Amino acid sequence: MSVLLLELNEINFEQVQRYAARGQLSVLAGLIERHGLCRTTSERRYEELEPWIQWVTAHTGLTLAEHGIYRLGDVDERSPDQIWEVLERQGVRVGAISPMNAVNRCTDAAFFMPDPWTTSKITGERLTRLYPPVAAAVNGNADARITPSTALRLLTGLVSNALPGNYGGYVADVAAAVRGRSWRKAMLLDRLLADVFVREVRTHRPGFASLFLNAGAHIQHHYLFNSAVYEGGLRNPDWYVSPDADPVLDVYSLYDAIVGQIRRAFPQHRLMLATGLHQDPHGQLTMYWRLREHAAFLTAAGVPFARVEPRMSRDFVVFCDDAAQAEAAQQRLSSITSQEGEPLFTVDNRGDSLFVELTWSADIPADFVYRRGNETISGLREAVAFVAIKNGEHNGEGYLVDTGRAAGDAVAFPLTELPAHIASACGARWERAAA
Template sequence: MTKLLFVEINEVNFDDMRAYGVQGYLPELMGLMDRHGVAKTTSEQDYEELEPWIQWVTAHTGLALAEHNVFRLGDIVKHDIPQIWEHLEEQGLKVGAISPMNAKNRTGNAAFFVPDPWTPTSLTASPLLENLYFAVAQAVNDNAQDRLALRSKFALLAGAGTYARAVNYGQYLALARGAKKGPWSKAMFLDLLLSDILIKETRRTAPDFASLFLNAGAHIQHHYMFNSAVYKGEQTNPEWVIGPHQDPMLDVYRLYDRIVGQIRQAFPKTRLMLATGLHQDPHPETTFYWRLKDHAAYLTKIGVPFACAKPRMSRDFFIECISEEQAAEAERILSSVKASDGTKLFDVDNRGRDLFVMLVWSHDIEADFSYTVGKRAFIGLRDDVAFVAIKNGQHNGIGYFLDTGLSADAMHGTFPLAEIPVKICDALGVSWRETARSQAIA
């Protein structure tokens, strides 16, 4: 029986890959593109609907946003939408997943299922891998504050010691050493570790289908695309953000070239699919991203009632309330937070007793930055936030798809991202039943 590995390299631009390839880089990826070709995928049209936590749900369920209605990161846990993993299980196949974005663990007997750091769903993993997951989740969600609990440090060391493969020891050491001068190295370190986990767990459990989600490329493009040697625009990052001669995009693309090559070497008879979900283009203006350092402390400071506050990716956070009345009051207060020019600092999505909130102020924040909460005046927002990035890349709904089971002549054109599950099932010799789609829509 055919076995299949599905590698999700989030938001990577294959055209930029080719541009680097022309310069002599990325031999593994260039070879795959030359031999097997690249198709494009399409998704939503409206920019506010172009988010990876939307498009990856589409890729996992075969449903567009209008059908799956999962708009926020982590919201998949509120739905029972059939996804590719449990569907394949129903067909008698063994499945695995490492960090799939916005995916719910609905499997009954997975070889392994380790969710992304932002989606509160169950794990199917050994105790060691569970501890490593929770440490990684804490590190990712507190990345802007550069803090890590002692327990998480020990779990990371123990997990990395078990799952890091000897062939990559030198790469891990280089990334660890480079983290102070290049904070993007931490995201690359995590992606390399996730790939090593996939290889070791796949060797141990031999699933018929397993997926791996890699996010460092998306993170780095958002932050540092202006420094890329293949960027042709006029925007630049200030030197206090990154040195002018550094190229993190090339660094992460070279890492992906290494990871893909190691996966193919480890499983030479296994079919490999690569998909990006969407991709990024250069952002045309200067836009700052900020993140609250301590979400609960800040909400208390400005008088927002809540039961629990949980960070999500980048500027986003999630508020749980004890009642709809409390949520309405929290929404009222957060919606009243405005800069001196009247611009709102927060965008609030009220879903009953829960709020999904985004810190949307997109300009610099000086030490004496003043703002109001209703009629109350505050000064010093800079102490409550951490700088995340100057936005370099913006989303484009076109994604890329590569399949080592097809030749370059057969791989061309464009197809909807929602057809990914069909292609996976076809490759594995099973059907993507229309009943699954009907159940999801119902």
């Protein structure tokens, strides 16, 4: 049997059920009613609850302690076997669209497009053309800066890949984004990836294919307090988002439509929906910031480096010529603090590179002053972009809906067991290559 895995990153299915109780999200509600809601478990320490960790576990069957992939973009050719190559070795044709922190090691994939943050080969002419503007749009979305050339290439990709039945959705996304509902840009990208996935599966008919969608995670992190089914006492300010908006319902409704579309397109396929982990409401006011021009900021701060690569939201990687330069860069970055001595960045030194997070979580007004060693510096507000007010935080419990199960068979199991579950559904074995 052919199996399709939809990776709905960090979606809270208990919130889905609350919306369903209000008569909304009929497709997702129907799947849960007929097939049950399994729960998956993963790491327990909060600092180890990150999607780029849990999705590696979901793809390899290994815990963080076993696979050792702690940062987004760390996966490479030396990383453990993933579900795609394990199935391919047993004769199952495979495909993937944007799997998080995964590398394409397939010899003859039906199609494979990596996520926007991971360097890996692309399989498929259509995907080779589409990947650059999608990656540029995702990495520019944090501060709403999508260049005209990226927009043009993205429009070209949309015109050649969008399914006609969804044209109205794209128009609605653009119109809403123009009116200030910026979360619709992330929804447009997920809508496009879903249309590409349907086209690729129809064309190549793989035995197993996965689709990763991230707009829901992004929107929950930013707007969970605006959800009509949020039961806490915190609220987002009106300048941040209109009080009558429910971005969470917007993206859940998109996913409801996407799942319905895929069910209609491939009625004989076994469908699995997995979340990896999920988000709960955050309990305090936390603001996220992102550097606008990473290289320019590092140069002005006197941080030595060879090159710098942005990652998600506030994260970036500083590559150095050698360990000595990395040590000097770490010391310089670590010397950047608030007037009270609180670090603005955290730095993970990997030898010849640094994984850096801009962790300052309070406001940065125009007159904000900070310290760089013995220097007093102003102008940080112009160097950063406001990303979001944190609304959602990670919970290691994830969810699985599997159309191959009956509602009464819903169970809880470790996320490490998901690849074996997928392999069995494909008529294959879960076995890694000998080391």
